Amino acid sequence: MTPAARVSAAIEILDEILAGNPAEKALTNWGRRSRFAGSKDRAAIRDHVFDALRCRRSFAALGGGETGRGLMLGELQAANANLSDIFSGSGHAPAAISAAEQAACRAPENGAEALDMPDWIYEILTQQMGKEEAEATCDALRSRAPVWLRVALRRASRENAAAMLLAEGIETRPHPEVKTALEVTENARKIQNSSAYAGGFVELQDASSQAAVLALPHPAAGARALDYCAGGGGKSLALADMGYAVDAHDIAPARMKDIPERAARAGVTIDLRKGHQPIEMEYDLVFVDAPCSGSGTWRRTPEAKWALTPERLGELCQIQQDVLEKAAELVRPGGYLAYATCSILRNENESQIDAFVARNHRFESVRSLGFRPGPLGDGFFLNLLFLK
8 A cells, every 4th residue: 555545544544433433443444344455554554543543633733624634634744744745636545635624724722732632631630730741741642652561570581581572573672660671662563473472471561550560569478469450461460470379350250351361371370250259358469450541541542532521530530439448348457458540630549549548547558659651651550558
C-alpha cells in the first residue's frame, strides 16, 4: 500500500470509531475486509489511528473537523507534511482538499484543546497539580507509550535477558531506577514470538507497575499474597517472582483465562480463586489493582479518554470503595493491604485512601507512590496499608 492508501484506510477506520465502534473492533473489521494489506501496512495504519485518537481535539482543529478525514488532515498538518502528496485523489488516495476544508482548518486553542484533554478533566488536573504540571501530564498523554518488559529475575539477570532479546533483533535498554525493567527500543512487534518471551524470561509490563510491585514488602518464607483484581495476571506473576505464594481472584473469572498459561511459561504456580467462590483464608499481602479510569494509561487506550464522563468517574469511585472494604477483610493482622490504580486523578487515589483509613482505624498508611505518565512509564498510584 502507498502512504496515501494507508491514510485512506485510517480515515475509514476512524469514521467507524467515531460512529461508536471500539477501536480494536474497527481495526479488526478493516483487516478482515482487506486481506491484501501486509503486516507493515497494518502496523502503519494502526499507528495513524491511535495517533489520531490520542490527539483527537488538536487534530480536529488543525484538520477542520472531527471526522476521520479531518483527523488525518490534522495529523499531517501537525507533522508539516505535504498534503497534496497524500490528498491527491488519484488511485487509492483521499480526495483532494477543498477550499472549504482549507478555510475550516485552524490552530487549536491553548489549554485543553491544544493538549488533547476533555475540558472537565483538564480543569480537575489543573486544580490538583497546578497549571504547569497538569500541562506536562496532558502533553505526555499525547504521545505513544514506550514498550516495557519485566525480567523474571528468578530465571535470568536483566543483562542476560537483554542479550537473549538482542540475539533475535530486539533492542532494549535498562530502566535507570527499576531493576526489573527493560525498555524495547527496536522491533517491539517481535517480542511475543521471541524465545525470551516463550521461555518466561520476560513479560510485557509497564515500568511504573513494576516499580509499584517492587515497593511492596519482601516476603518472608511461606508468605501468601492475594491478587484481588487479577485480570490477566501481570501483578500475580510479578508477586510470584518476588517469592510470594500467590492466589489470583477476579469478580469476572474469564479475565483470568490466560493466567495458567502465563504461569506455566514463567515456571510458577498461581491458584485461581473464581469470583463466585468465597475466600476463607487471610493473607500476608492483599494487592488490589482496582477498577479505575485508566487515566495514567491513556497513551495506550486513547479512546477511553474521550469516553469517560463525570458520572462514570463517580461510579468507579464507589466501586473502588467497595472493593477496598471487601479486600480489607482478607488481610491477616500484621499483614498489608496494597491499593493501586493506573489513574492520575486524586479522587481515585489519595482521596480513596484518606476515606478508607478514616473508616478503618486499624489500618495505617505506611507508603505511597505516585507516577506521572512520561518517558519512564505510565501514570500509576500505590498506597501500602498495614493492619495493626
